[in-house]
Amino acid sequence: MAQHLDLEEQEQIDQLKHFWNTYGTLITALLVLAFGALAAWNGYQFWQNRQAVQASALFDAIDTAAKAGDTARLEQAFGDIKDKYPSTAYAYQAGLLAGKVLFEKGQLDAAKATLGWVAEKSGDDGLAALARLRLAGVLIQQQAYDQALAQLGGSVPASFAPLVADRKGDIYLLQGKQAEAIQSFTQAYKDLDDRLEYRRLVEVKLNALGVDPQAAIPGAQS
Incomplete structure (x- = not known):
């Protein structure tokens, strides 16, 4: 009886060895890819969260400058967030805020450039539409009526x-x-x-x- 069990165990071991010899390399490669993808995803999530935290700090600086009416500091902070964190929602929100303040302060060219960047770069249709509306307002002030209409010509x-x-x-x-x-x-x-x-x-x-x-x-x- 014991010999019969030993033979069965040996057959199972031999089958396992054959299976591993046939598919072991593929299984190992798939496991490496799976763990590599998981590590990459976790790294990307960490990077995104870090970007958002740093962009948030810059947005606070822009908000403070906006409330103080300090356009020089406002433009500097917006330049930083646009250059370093251009893909974050904070950057587009900052552009809308900066454009609004610059327009109110009569700095129309700066407002136009800022709002134009948001309208062009934002992947959020609502933010892009709001930027185009405000940009059209700037262009109206500059009596560039055809350009203003062009900004309002797309789908919203x-x-x-x-x-x-x-x-x-x-x-x-x-x-x-x-x-x-x-x-x-x-x-x-x-x-x-x-x-x-x-x-x-x-x-x-x-x-x-x-x-x-x-x-x-x-x-x-x-």
């Missing part, structure tokens, strides 16, 4: 569509294109939620152009 998330239409209406009005302005304002009014105060502002614009949107749009309410 649905929530931004009425804001884009309203901004287009402002531009058309400045260009003396009243029919196009009415069309854009009407589209904005139609798309805006009737509970928003912003819709009332668009209605005032249409009224000034001799249009009653509640009459022009079936079911419209102010």
